[in-house]
Amino acid sequence: MLGAVQFGLLAACIVLFVPMGMAGWHLSRNKVLFFSGALFITLAVGVHLTPYFPPFSSFISSPSSSTVVVASVNRDSCMSFLHEIEFDRKDSIFNGSYSGKSWKWLDSNKGVVGCDFQKLSRSDASDLLNGSWVVLAGDSQARLVVVSLLELVMGLEEMERVRGDLFKRHSDYHTTVDAIGMKLDFIWAPYVSNLTDLVVEFREKRYFPDVFVMGAGLWDMLHVNNAMEYGVSVRMLKESVMPLLPVTPEFDIKDRPEVVRSPHMFWLGMPMLINLILNTEEKREKMTDAMWYAYDEQIYKSKLVRNFGGPLFLLDIHSLSSRCGRSCTTDGMHYGGVVYEAAMHIMLNALLIESQQRLS
Ligand SMILES: *[C@@H]1O[C@H](CO)[C@@H](O)[C@H](O)[C@H]1NC(C)=O
Numbered sequence: 001m002l003g004a005v006q007f008g009l010l011a012a013c014i015v016l017f018v019p020m021g022m023a024g025w026h027l028s029r030n031k032v033l034f035f036s037g038a039l040f041i042t043l044a045v046g047v048h049l050t051p052y053f054p055p056f057s058s059f060i061s062s063p064s065s066s067t068v069v070v071a072s073v074n075r076d077s078c079m080s081f082l083h084e085i086e087f088d089r090k091d092s093i094f095n096g097s098y099s100g101k102s103w104k105w106l107d108s109n110k111g112v113v114g115c116d117f118q119k120l121s122r123s124d125a126s127d128l129l130n131g132s133w134v135v136l137a138g139d140s141q142a143r144l145v146v147v148s149l150l151e152l153v154m155g156l157e158e159m160e161r162v163r164g165d166l167f168k169r170h171s172d173y174h175t176t177v178d179a180i181g182m183k184l185d186f187i188w189a190p191y192v193s194n195l196t197d198l199v200v201e202f203r204e205k206r207y208f209p210d211v212f213v214m215g216a217g218l219w220d221m222l223h224v225n226n227a228m229e230y231g232v233s234v235r236m237l238k239e240s241v242m243p244l245l246p247v248t249p250e251f252d253i254k255d256r257p258e259v260v261r262s263p264h265m266f267w268l269g270m271p272m273l274i275n276l277i278l279n280t281e282e283k284r285e286k287m288t289d290a291m292w293y294a295y296d297e298q299i300y301k302s303k304l305v306r307n308f309g310g311p312l313f314l315l316d317i318h319s320l321s322s323r324c325g326r327s328c329t330t331d332g333m334h335y336g337g338v339v340y341e342a343a344m345h346i347m348l349n350a351l352l353i354e355s356q357q358r359l360s
């Protein structure tokens with residue numbers, strides 16, 4: 001951290017040496033004086049304005065004690081550390097039980113400590129989601145996140161009871177967790193165009209979920225296998241969600257419907273594919289690494305996710321599934337519950353950070 005004194009000295013050196021350096025570059029004496037004066041004024045104005053820009057002034061004047069580090073860890077950097085997760089490698093024999101492994105945030109990471117991420121307990125999650133409407137829409141990956149979320153808020157036994165309904169092939173699933181008044185909808189939306197239709201429907205009804213997680217890709221890759229077309233639909237989806245965003249200068253949009261509360265929106269990325277163990281010939285042929293990258297490229301080219309300047313927060317299943325590794329999947333595309341559980345806790349922590357809530 002730079003103290004005010006060092007900053008002053010640095011400024012003085014710049015005023016003195018930059019014009020001298022320029023003089024070496026055959027500038028006339030008048031030009032040197034002009035640059036010197038201009039630099040001096042710029043720096044002086046900068047120093048006097050600094051107190052009015054809190055993030056910058058706290059950066060240059062705060063002493064480096066750990067409490068200040070915690071306070072100055074900002075929202076965005078915490079969001080960027082959320083995927084710093086490791087999976088336990090001890091129990092690496094995958095035996096059909098999805099709960100063999102455990103995971104945690106890397107504690108070697110200073111950012112993670114400062115951000116104070118936590119695996120939410122059932123009651124914390126209930127507090128957080130009390131009274132809210134959660135929609136998860138997409139293909140089988142989204143369904144697996146629903147399982148993790150319901151296991152957390154309903155408990156394992158209750159979840160086992162509803163598992164049959166949830167896994168009726170290619171169907172929607174709706175439930176209400178009465179204890180906390182949480183409404184949850186899973187919408188089977190295997191193509192990105194299905195997601196766009198859903199967003200348009202919400203906009204027409206002017207009725208928006210509080211939390212909206214969406215993601216489609218694998219199904220499209222298998223049944224359409226055309227990354228360019230996929231990109232076109234992703235761009236259309238992006239256009240359709242832009243008017244739902246909170247009003248901020250970076251997303252200045254005309255034609256904004258009256259959204260009372262903006263939903264918290266997430267994009268569920270595709271997992272790492274392990275081509276050799278995909279379970280049909282057709283999948284092995286179409287779902288290649290090259291095709292995976294071509295599809296993934298469309299997500300950032302279209303600026304759908306925030307890491308690339310877009311509106312949705314990416315739940316990076318590719319990163320999580322590669323960290324969990326080969327031993328976490330039997331079919332090369334659906335991973336053990338631990339991966340989706342981690343994704344779900346990343347989502348809940350992102351919600352906590354975004355809503356600036358703190359659990360007591
Ligand atoms: C899988 O492994 C876990 C823990 O090692 C064990 O509790 C469980 O019974 C095993 N399941 C099967 C189907 O073998």
Ligand SMILES: *[C@@H]1O[C@H](CO)[C@@H](O)[C@H](O)[C@H]1NC(C)=O
Pocket residue numbers: 126127130131179180
């Ligand atoms: C949910 O919120 C309602 C009203 O805000 C409250 O009465 C209830 O106790 C809460 N339930 C849980 C489980 O937190």
Ligand SMILES: *[C@@H]1O[C@H](CO)[C@@H](O)[C@H](O)[C@H]1NC(C)=O
Pocket residue numbers: 188189190191193194
């Ligand atoms: C999803 O979109 C496809 C292609 O537009 C359409 O054929 C299909 O009926 C839609 N599925 C659902 C569940 O809406």
